[in-house]
Amino acid sequence: MSFAFRLGVSALALSIAAGSAFAQDDDFWAKAGEKFQGVTLRGVTEATPPSNYISDVLAPEFEEKTGIRVEIETTSWDQMYDKAIKDMEAGTGIYDMVYIEQDIVYAYLARNFLVDVTKSLADNPDLKAPGFDEAAFTTFADYFRGENGDLYGIPMEAFIKIYLYRTDLFNDPEVQAAFKEATGNELKPATTHEEYTQIAEFFTKWGEDHDMDLWGTTAQAHTGHPASWYEYVETVAPTFGVYGWGIDPDNNYAATVENGGTMNSDKAKAALKWWLHMRDIAPPESVQSTWTEVATTFAAGRAAQGLVYGENAAWIASDDSKSRVVGNVGVALPPLEDGVMAEAEAGDGYIGYYDGGAFGLPVTSKNQDAALLFLQYIGQESVQPGWAVAAPRITHTATYDDPGVQEMNDELGGYYDMLREDGKLFAGAPPYPFHAQLREAIAPIFYDILTGKIDPDSGLDQMAEKTEQELTDLGYRQ
Amino acid sequence: MHSNKLGWLLLAPTLLVLFFFGVLPFIYVVYVSFHQWNPFAVNPDMVFNWAENYRRVVFDTQFLASLGVTAAFVFFAVISELILGYLLAQAFMKDFPGKAIFRTIHTLPLIMAPIIVGSIWKLMTTPSIGIIPNLLDSWFGYDLNIGQSAIAAFITTVVMDIWHWTPLVTLTLIAALVSLPPDPFEQAQIDGANKRQIFWHITLPMIRPAILATVFIRLMDALRTVDEVLMLTGGGPGSATRYVGVHIFKEVFPRTNYGYGSAISVIVLYLTIVVCWLLYVGLIAPRNKKG
Structure with a gap:
């Protein structure tokens, strides 16, 4: 019996079995x-x-x-x-x-x-x-x-919320040469915040110099919608090693550094300042962008790279009726601070939002x-x-x-x-039953940080204090 | 006696509807306002806490700030709508080519749901993409960014409200102007009064009831603005457009702070009644007294 014959018989048997299963x-x-x-x-x-x-x-x-x-x-x-x-x-x-x-x-x-x-x-x-x-x-x-x-x-x-980048720009020899000349580095997807910043600054300037509607990064930085708060606590802060919104549920839900939390830690402050800088060199609509608009911004070809919810990746990459960057989308893991990947691999942390x-x-x-x-x-x-x-x-x-x-x-x-192999490095939101309640209590302070009414350091101090107060009022913190 | 009974019988359905859908919910809100109640707290039950929620309201800086911006919003929006509405009403009293079409287009915003209005304005004002920032930039070099500038966001919400509600004022004032008797105006013209004198001494006093009714309606509406602002700015940037309606929405729904949110609602209702009463005392009562 030839291989082709056996294959045909197997396929037929499978089809009959599958057909019968569907009928069932x-x-x-x-x-x-x-x-x-x-x-x-x-x-x-x-x-x-x-x-x-x-x-x-x-x-x-x-x-x-x-x-x-x-x-x-x-x-x-x-x-x-x-x-x-x-x-x-x-x-x-x-x-x-x-x-x-x-x-x-x-x-x-x-x-x-x-x-x-x-x-x-x-x-x-x-x-x-x-x-x-x-x-x-x-x-x-x-x-x-x-x-x-x-x-x-x-x-x-x-x-997972992934790092998307424009392959047409990253692979363009002219752009690569200009990047090398400007920074001394090869143009490739960033693995650290420093690299990401360098690329973002380069492309924002490139857009300006070439009179293009192009910026170096996206930012989900709406000044009145919780989307901005989510981008910070669930996407950006973990890449700096601040997990679970900076709250320690095993330590009486402490949020302030003073009581054992990390919401206003040095890492958290560095994360927020880095993100605010990215927001400043992102397209102007970023201050009104939620997760949806960030995807739209990237699909419109207005950003060279960005952190985008994976649910939008398919249409951005393949639907030319909605996206201008079809065929030019690359994916990578988010940029990280030193030590964060090791913590994620050890199960002590995570690198982004699942x-x-x-x-x-x-x-x-x-x-x-x-x-x-x-x-x-x-x-x-x-x-x-x-x-x-x-x-x-x-x-x-x-x-x-x-x-x-x-x-x-x-x-x-x-x-x-990436989802199959590296999904384990990402994590969903922490298992808090007071999710929306806490968010709404501290979001107004966060929005004031975004508008510059409060500086990031004292804003995070206020957020951490307000968190502990709110959790006390709700009865979670004793 | 018989007609009295019949009157109550005919009124009964309305009174019942009013009781079940107006009075009863109001009593419930007052009842809830005297409790600490957040269903996502460790204790999700209602706990009677006397007037603690009302005490908190007085010291709540976020609420007081939202009251301040609301007062400014109401003042600028209602005054502008009144002036613009009157001018448009006067224009519609005259005949001009395309009047019917213009009047129809002018009335269109009135029939739109607030959430649609908010969406339209969001599309028109999104920084660097919307048509308004683009036009302002190319005409005046002005960079309109309602996600960053508190003043720009505030003015945009006022303009949006004017766009949405001026037709209501126009239609009300057209009705008032049409119903005015011609005699006083003819008499004034014979006596040699100029247009300004006719406006101040005849038109304005005669349409004052219509103006006041419109002001009351718009005042109460503007005080409870939520949907369109929530859609346009989300109450931001920061708290720049977090009007009391938006503030209450955020307290009651996402934050599920039912007790405290109810207390704020009762206070806002009380303030609305006080403002309307002050307007009544200041503008209508003296006139009745004179009459």
Whole structure:
């Protein structure tokens, strides 16, 4: 029997097996949906590329297979939280699915807002979909497990905040020569803050000298939106060795250096000053930029490099209807201070933000069984590759090896490889149940630092003191 | 007696709606304002704390600062809308080519949701990308950056409010001007009064009730401005446009500081009533007394 013949027979057998599995799956969804005819599931989520895929692709597919209607409301980040929390707090039961960003899950779990998905499926085996397997998720799913180890949210997006740079500029011999002449160094993606600063300053000047709309870096530095605060505490500060927002939860939630925290430490102050300098040489719109506008700025070709949420990497790199830098995007790890990588590798720190979210089922939902079906539908391994290509997020280990994902990986300059191999060096938000409360208490001081009303050193001192006061008021700090 | 009963019967649905959707929530807000209540605190329950929230309000520098910028915002916005609205109303009293189209276009902002208005202005004012900074830069060499300059951000929010709400003032004043009897004006012209005298001594006193009603409505609206400012500046840069409505929103929703936020809401309501009462006493009551 020739190799080609054996290969053909194997392929045929696999196709028949896969076809039969899909048919089995379709039977399950059709049968499971029978008792929920007339039910409409409502979900609320942030308008991001992964959420849009749920709304545009997965929800219609689910509707077709089960007959259960699904309405997904995609809205702004603030509105999403506002609506979800008010609904769960008041117990109105408007939403059957809510988006849970990784940093808010601890608050939701503390308030018992969410249904234990693992337990619910164990208690109702007839609802368990054949294609859904908790073990198929990457370790990112652990962020959505309760103390009992059960899953309280189905991961639907997971990505790292990466260092994007323009390969067309970095590989341009004229630019390389000018950079070498100006700095004495070779032009390559920065690994340290010093290198990053040198590149940023060079390109901002290059843009000025050549009358181009080009600057050396992006900055998520909105002066009235928490996005700026997030960029500092979750993206920049860790690269200087300040972790967990500078709060020590094992030391009575201390934030000030005096009490054992690091929010106003020398490292934190250096981090903030470095970032403010980057903000000053970034495009002018940076002072009004949240995470969305930063991606848009980079896609418009206005920045030579920047720290951008990975969820935007795919469209920036490949969608020429939205991006001017298609085919010219490189990815790298964020620039670091000495010692930070060693701490991250040892598990004592991290080098950047591992962001993501899950879809959870509120205990107040009036259609919990039908919602469990939908959550399993979006959590199946079979729907992941198409989703990962449309929006660069990976929640299942097997998705990395899919040919379509591999192809996209090449287009993205190896982003998925980085996510798989170096994802462990990044971390989500610290497990604080007072996330938004603390942020809103200290953000006004942070905004005053951004506008120059307060200098960075005394601003961070004030933020650390205010943090301890707020945590005392909330009862976390004794 | 019979007609009295019928009157109450007819009023009952309205009163019920008012009670359930107006009075009851207000009583609840007052009740909450006497409690410490943050559902994300270690103790998520409501804890009665007497008037502690009200004591805190008095010493809350952020709240006092937001009151200050709100007062300035209300003053500049309402005065400008009134003057511009009156001039436009007078213009619409005359016939000119394209009047119908211009009046329709002029009224369009009024039918837009505040969040849309905020989005439009955000797109128009984004530094170096928006059309307004580009035009200001090319015409006057002025670098408009509402993410950095507190004054620029404040003025932009005022202009946005004027753009959004002037049509309301115009329409109200057109209605008032149209309803004025011609006799006093003809008499004044016969007596030799000039335009300025006619305006001060006849037009203004006769449309004063309409002006005051408009001022009251706009004053109360401007005091609770949230959506469009939140969308445009987020209350920034820093706290430059953190008007009381925005301040309350941030306290109550993201920060879930329900007790304290309720206390601020009650105080702001009280201040709004006081301001309106002062306006009434200062402008309407003396006139009634004279009459």
